[in-house]
Amino acid sequence: MGLIADIVEAAVAIGGAVVVKVISTDITEQTPVFARKLITRAVRRLPIALRERYLEEWLAHLDECKGTIPKLLHSLGCIVSASKLASREQSQPRIPVFLIEPWREAKFKIIENHGNRFVLDTDFHIVKVRLPDGQTRFASFEERQFRRLKSYNKSIKAAICYPVFDAGEDSFDLHPLGTSSNDAVIMLSIHPRYMVGSGTTDWSGYRRTLSQGRSSVRNYLSRIICTLDEG
Amino acid sequence: MDVRLSAPGLRTLRLLLEHPLEGLSGAQISRATKVGSGTLYPLLGRWEAVGWVTSEWENVDPSEVGRPRRRFYKITALGQAKAREALTDLQVSPGTLAWA
Numbered sequence: 001m002g003l004i005a006d007i008v009e010a011a012v013a014i015g016g017a018v019v020v021k022v023i024s025t026d027i028t029e030q031t032p033v034f035a036r037k038l039i040t041r042a043v044r045r046l047p048i049a050l051r052e053r054y055l056e057e058w059l060a061h062l063d064e065c066k067g068t069i070p071k072l073l074h075s076l077g078c079i080v081s082a083s084k085l086a087s088r089e090q091s092q093p094r095i096p097v098f099l100i101e102p103w104r105e106a107k108f109k110i111i112e113n114h115g116n117r118f119v120l121d122t123d124f125h126i127v128k129v130r131l132p133d134g135q136t137r138f139a140s141f142e143e144r145q146f147r148r149l150k151s152y153n154k155s156i157k158a159a160i161c162y163p164v165f166d167a168g169e170d171s172f173d174l175h176p177l178g179t180s181s182n183d184a185v186i187m188l189s190i191h192p193r194y195m196v197g198s199g200t201t202d203w204s205g206y207r208r209t210l211s212q213g214r215s216s217v218r219n220y221l222s223r224i225i226c227t228l229d230e231g
Numbered sequence: 232m233d234v235r236l237s238a239p240g241l242r243t244l245r246l247l248l249e250h251p252l253e254g255l256s257g258a259q260i261s262r263a264t265k266v267g268s269g270t271l272y273p274l275l276g277r278w279e280a281v282g283w284v285t286s287e288w289e290n291v292d293p294s295e296v297g298r299p300r301r302r303f304y305k306i307t308a309l310g311q312a313k314a315r316e317a318l319t320d321l322q323v324s325p326g327t328l329a330w331a
Contacts, residue, residue, distance in 0.1 A: 053302070054272070057257060060289075060299040061268065064258035074261075077268025084273035 031068045038075035045082040054082070236317050239266040240274050244314040247284065247306040254287065254303025275304055283310030 039062060043055045058078045065071045236244070242264040247255065255263075261271050278284045289301040306314065 056293075056299045057302040058268070058272075060256070060301040061258040061261070063298050064256065064301075074268045077270075078272075080269030081272040084269075085276055088273065088277065 028068055031071050032062070035062055035071045035075035039078045042075070042078040042082040045079075045086050047086060050085060054078075054085070239264065239270050241317060242266060243271065243274060244283075244306070244310070245318065247304065248311060248314045248318075251306055251311060254305045256289075256301040256303055258301070260304065278310065279304075282307055283313055 036059065039055070039058045043051050043058070046054060058074075058081075062071055062074055065074050243260055243266055246260060246263050257268070257271060257275065260266065260275075261268060264271075266274075275284060275286070279286060284304050284306055286302050286304045289303060291300055293300055
């Protein structure tokens with residue numbers, strides 16, 4: 001009897017060890033996947049302007065974490081970070097634009113900052129934006145984005161505005177800022193934001209103002225400028 | 232802009248101050264200071280907004296190295312001045328902080 005009991009005990013121990021091993025292997029293998037999912041979800045809490053940057057940065061950090069627990073802790077930390085960063089962004093003062101002038105029309109390729117890169121070939125319209133403090137910024141907005149926003153919400157009269165800092169002949173950085181309210185006043189942050197894309201320009205429309213460009217763009221800009229003038 | 236500095240913030244600043252020329256990734260900073268991601272990235276983001284640190288992407292192609300690029304943080308001259316000021320206020324030299 002004693003021998004049988006020993007054998008059963010040993011079998012249970014071996015079986016238990018195997019089950020634990022299988023479970024732990026499973027956890028070890030699944031943790032990076034789970035952590036990536038958590039980070040991806042965390043990034044969705046961030047303003048659009050910050051998503052690309054932090055997704056790549058946090059995934060790179062995850063890559064450097066050794067072990068299951070550090071990976072999990074990092075991904076949970078990203079959720080906390082995302083909440084903090086998002087609430088700080090929302091509380092930042094934004095300054096209404098004084099004047100928007102048509103400036104350039106450019107065909108522009110964005111290379112998104114993903115691990116999986118892709119190229120978005122699109123038309124950007126560059127406008128010069130004068131801030132209340134007299135500073136000038138260049139901004140661009142993408143017509144397709146405007147149309148898409150408008151299809152979701154008919155009351156939107158302005159597109160997301162992408163101010164362009166250090167606009168040069170060959171390359172520039174894009175910094176998404178924010179949407180306008182439905183009374184068509186674009187709110188613009190004074191701080192340069194994070195780069196979300198880079199690329200090269202084909203200044204085929206150099207010195208061509210938007211009044212000679214597409215009518216929807218012209219109308220859109222006219223509305224904003226009129227509204228601001230009235231304001 | 233007034234930036235409040237907590238203990239994790241001071242630990243992070245001290246580390247950046249000790250490595251003014253080399254960029255440190257978030258993971259490196261986190262490992263060295265034991266500051267978790269949930270605290271570290273909002274701190275770095277805030278400091279970047281006020282010009283205490285700058286950051287730049289690692290100069291590699293993700294498709295070539297098979298992983299996402301790291302972002303490296305470096306303390307600016309303004310950040311160094313502020314860090315020294317904060318550490319002096321605590322009456323400790325940058326190299327001799329003893330955090331519990």
